[in-house]
Amino acid sequence: MSTIPVAERRVALVSDGSSGVVAVEIGADGDELSRRVLTASELPGYVREQEENDAPRWIIRSAREICPALLAEGVRLGRTHDLLLCHAILRDTAAVSRPLAASLRWVRREPSDEAPALFDVEIDDGPDDPVAEALDQFRDQRRVIAESKDGRLTLLCSAESAGGLVAEEMRAAGLPWNERVHDEILTATLGARPAAGGLPRRMVELGDEVRGILGDPSLHLDSQPKLLRALHRVGVHVESTSRWELAEHRHPVVEPLLAYKKLSRLLSANGWAWLAEWVHDGRFRPVYIPGGVVTGRWASAGGGALQLPRSLRPAVRADDGWALIVADVAQLEPRMLAGMAGDTAMAKAAQGRDLYAGVVESGAVSTREEAKYAVLGAMYGATTGDSGRLVPRLRKVYPRAMALVDEAARTGEDGGVVSTWLGRSSPRPSAEWSRMQSRATDADADQAEIAVARRRARDWGRFTRNFVVQGTAAEWSMIWLAEIRHRLQRLPEARVAATASGPFTRTAHLAFFLHDEVILHVPEEQAEAAADAVREAAAVATARLFGTFPIDVPLDLRIAQSAEK
């Protein structure tokens, strides 16, 4: 585990409540050594100078607040401690005996968040002394971090803070997106782009075909209740209109209806309207929300950045003279599980590119598909169906790994808190959940009450079971991102400028991140060096988490002009 260098210099950047920023030198004990008041226009130059000088760690409230203005001037922060992101981790962590006191003033509030509630008066009132408040919070956070064993919270907080920077930088850079290719895919799939208000030709044809078969020429296919009734009338007795249920029926309406739904989805989620709203100057710029999921995964707001359909990946294209590095980890979560549990048998199965092939070799199951369902079932808590049936076989072959997730599930069912490898802890179940559980143990509880409580307990157990694995995978990914970013900063300037203006016109940069996958946009002549950086970063992430424990985390990596697979 890494530790903060003793000599690390720290500078807090605190908004003074208007447009200025106070830069505060912080001593070893978190005390104020000196301060300097900067106007908004002085800040970028000051930061650049400090970065070139000795690159301090910047104590900031949030990358979200401070980075856009700096990036607009082409200035990047090297290392930070992000008080909002770290507050979320430290106030809930079970890794120390006394976690951080929760404070509404250090909770991230999205611009879209509703304003009302009684607290707002308190929240919106600026503090008497924003500098003192920020330094107090930093000292409190440092105290908690210092208490964790092996420096785990140190690593988690620095990785999380780096993630905050990466999110802002990726938004500033954007994902190179070829609007012409996107348009061609839409036209080839949906038919010619309609005049305002209409549906594309292929959808009109399929819709007419479906309405003809259902014998209702005016049927509105996008209304689930109406469609359901029409299906029942022709003898297709489904309970929902979902794809998997429809696919079980052999009726002439099924094929065109499924085709229509597929096209309808593409049009409404990523059609021409999406293109016009989200892609500008050849870049898709989503809003990333680091730590937006309780497990530590990122969320996104707007643009559906985390749901881009694979069919549109050809539209992700490097600029002329530039290349993409597209890299992802196969089966990251079970690899993390093997590492956490120290399960050498599972780690052996994880050697090489395909963990599922290794599971088959171990003799636990006989086909790769079975291995996949068994492993996913183990991490998600499947109890029924083929997946649930296969899970017990894994218990025999990988008892340590299975004990770890089974224990996490049991803790959750009992209302307890579980933690990731680095110490992010699961939320406590709701008061309503706890009331339900205790009522179920009352002498006069009825059978229905008990059954519902039991089911809710198992639901929560599946959540905590998955939390430890998904959350640790998120930690690996955050270190990976941070290490990639760190290495890219050492590459020289590009010979050919990228087409979009901005802070990364001549700089290799991260352009996209999705749980266990990254896309880099890099000058062509640096493609190999950037690919090496991605590989080295993965190796470092694995070693930071699991030291010398022999767990493989191999990458599928390619250098290409487009992200097409």
Place this chain on the structure above:
DNA sequence: AGAAGTTGCGCG
């Protein structure tokens, strides 16, 4: 009329 809930499907 607008908020809130539901359905279905895209991603890992």
Place this chain on the structure above:
DNA sequence: AAAGCGCGCAACTTCT
């Protein structure tokens, strides 16, 4: 081949 985890979003229906 299963129906187990985590999300965001659009379009719809139902509630107020």
